[in-house]
Amino acid sequence: MANVSELYEARVAAGQLQPDAAQRGVLPVLDRLVRELGAAPAPAPQRNGWLSRLRGAAPAAAPAVRGLYLWGGVGRGKSMLMDLVMAAAPTDAKRRVHFHEFMQEIQAGLEAVRKTGQQDAVRPVALEVARQVRLLCFDEMQITDIADAMIVGRLFQILFEEGVTVVTTSNRVPEELYKNGLNRQLFLPFIALLRERLEVVELVSATDHRQNRDEGGQVWFVPADAEAHDRMDALWRAETGGQPSPALVLEIKGRQVEIPQHVGRIGRASFWELCGRPLGPGDYLTIAEALDVLFIDSIPRLSQSNYNEAKRFVTLIDALYEARVRLIASAADEPERLYAEGEGAFEFERTASRLREMRDADWGRE
Numbered sequence: 001m002a003n004v005s006e007l008y009e010a011r012v013a014a015g016q017l018q019p020d021a022a023q024r025g026v027l028p029v030l031d032r033l034v035r036e037l038g039a040a041p042a043p044a045p046q047r048n049g050w051l052s053r054l055r056g057a058a059p060a061a062a063p064a065v066r067g068l069y070l071w072g073g074v075g076r077g078k079s080m081l082m083d084l085v086m087a088a089a090p091t092d093a094k095r096r097v098h099f100h101e102f103m104q105e106i107q108a109g110l111e112a113v114r115k116t117g118q119q120d121a122v123r124p125v126a127l128e129v130a131r132q133v134r135l136l137c138f139d140e141m142q143i144t145d146i147a148d149a150m151i152v153g154r155l156f157q158i159l160f161e162e163g164v165t166v167v168t169t170s171n172r173v174p175e176e177l178y179k180n181g182l183n184r185q186l187f188l189p190f191i192a193l194l195r196e197r198l199e200v201v202e203l204v205s206a207t208d209h210r211q212n213r214d215e216g217g218q219v220w221f222v223p224a225d226a227e228a229h230d231r232m233d234a235l236w237r238a239e240t241g242g243q244p245s246p247a248l249v250l251e252i253k254g255r256q257v258e259i260p261q262h263v264g265r266i267g268r269a270s271f272w273e274l275c276g277r278p279l280g281p282g283d284y285l286t287i288a289e290a291l292d293v294l295f296i297d298s299i300p301r302l303s304q305s306n307y308n309e310a311k312r313f314v315t316l317i318d319a320l321y322e323a324r325v326r327l328i329a330s331a332a333d334e335p336e337r338l339y340a341e342g343e344g345a346f347e348f349e350r351t352a353s354r355l356r357e358m359r360d361a362d363w364g365r366e
Contacts, residue, residue, distance in 0.1 A: 004030040004084045022205035023077050029068060029201055030085050036065040037135065037165060038090040064159075067166040069141075069194055071173055072203035074353035078169035081203075082137050085167055094135035098322045099168070100281040100315065102138060103148045106155065122154050130162035138168035140318065140350070143178045143187075144311070150183070153190035160197050171350050174200060219359055224298045224330040232330055236295060239266050239328075252286050259287065261295075268295035275312040284316045288323035292364065299331035302339040302348065310344055314351045321354045326364035 002010070005027045011017040040063075068085075070078050086096050109125040118124065129136070136159070143149050159166065170177070174194045178187045194200070219235075221228035236245075240263035248262035257279065261268040267290070274287075274296065287294070302310035320327055331338060335352035339345050357363065 001090055002088060003034055004081075004088045007084045007088055008081075017080070018207075020077060020205055020207060022203055023081060026070065026081060026201055026203055029199060030081060030088075033065060033068055033165070033167070033199075034085060034088045034090070040065055040163075064161075064163045064197065065165040067168075067198045069168055069170065069174060069198040069200045070203055071170045071200070072205070074171055074350040075357075076203045076205040076207070078203055079139050082139065082167055082169055086135075086137055089135050091134050093133050094137070095133050096137040096139065098318065099138045099141045100318055101285055101322070102136075103145070103152075104282045104285065106151070107147065110151070122151055123158055126155050126158035127162065130159055130164050133164060135165050135167070138166070139322070141168040141170045141177070142172065142347070144181070146182050149178045149181055149187045149190075153187070153193060156190065156193060156197075160193075166198060168198070171347075173202070217361070219326075219328045220335070220355070221330040222333055224300075224332055228330040229297065232295060232297060232328065235328055236261075236268060239293060240264075248290065250283075250286050250290060252283055257283050257287065259291075262291075265290070265292040266295075267291045267293070268297070270297040271299045271313070272309075274316060275309045279312060279316075281315050281319070284312075284319035285323075287316075288319040288325050291325055293326040293328065294320060296327065296329040299329055299338065301332045302344070304342040304344070307342075307344055310339060310348070314344075314347060317351050317354055321358065324364055327355070327358045 008017070008023070008027055012019050070081065072078060083096070086094060106125060106129075109128065110121045113121040113124050143152065156166070172179075174191045177191060178184055181187060218231075221231055243263045245261040245263050245268070248259040248267055250257045250259070258273075259267040259269050260273060267287075299313070300306065302313065317327075319325075335355035338352065339348035
């Protein structure tokens with residue numbers, strides 16, 4: 001099987017990638033990781049399910065290969081490099097998942113275990129993850145939820161002890177994760193754990209590769225005025241064939257989340273209908289799974305004054321991006337100028353870059 005460097009150079013030769021010196025500088029680290037995964041002993045057979053593993057001692061796990069924490073500016077190719085690791089890794093027990101989605105699964109698992117009366121919910125959930133994967137790749141590790149922040153240290157300690165290798169991307173150095181978060185002192189051991197178990201590498205490139213793509217037909221209308229609304233209406237009619245567009249009601253954990261208009265897998269809602277309500281990552285993931293195209297009307301300028309709504313918008317775009325949902329929107333300004341300053345502006349740089357990429361002519365589910 002080809003190593004990461006060989007896969008990278010093959011894509012450059014095929015014209016699928018632009019050669020980048022900074023990306024090439026990281027390739028030896030990725031090759032080391034894949035090589036060590038191939039040389040590591042196979043994991044011992046494990047009992048199926050967390051209940052059976054609680055009833056008896058689990059077999060000793062092989063030590064985890066030291067993983068990777070790849071961080072840097074938006075659009076520098078971090079996710080692409082992680083995908084090459086996934087392609088080259090010599091194991092079928094591997095998974096790539098957005099960090100938000102993974103933590104949603106973990107929280108759901110914790111809730112299920114607690115219902116059984118178990119005092120320690122984290123361990124059985126972590127053991128079940130370790131039963132399924134040797135390599136776990138996370139896109140965009142960022143931690144803003146206190147519920148996640150309070151469990152990640154112990155969760156990942158168990159994963160590492162069970163022989164799971166972690167590769168993750170982030171636009172923050174580890175020390176800036178959960179920055180200014182509530183009870184952050186309880187989170188600090190997780191940062192030390194990341195430094196111990198993952199090789200921390202900064203991808204320093206002057207090129208934002210997402211900015212160099214060709215845009216297709218207009219799908220981002222600025223400003224969000226009457227003319228933009230009319231042009232959105234025209235696109236909506238073109239996409240839906242002018243069919244009736246009733247509300248789409250999604251059942252999510254006993255609640256109902258409504259998209260005001262939909263035809264088939266095409267939906268439409270305003271910014272405030274999507275982000276002005278207390279929706280979370282699980283809601284946005286469900287919306288992204290239900291739609292191939294989403295129209296969003298009247299995205300405002302974002303700042304400290306609408307911080308909670310802006311934070312939800314970031315989470316929504318992450319979900320749409322990962323699911324490759326086509327986005328058509330009207331907004332107060334171009335993505336790079338929507339959130340110009342204040343708390344949250346740094347995190348929004350990645351969202352702006354993703355919004356720019358989502359305007360490509362070939363963006364969307366195949």
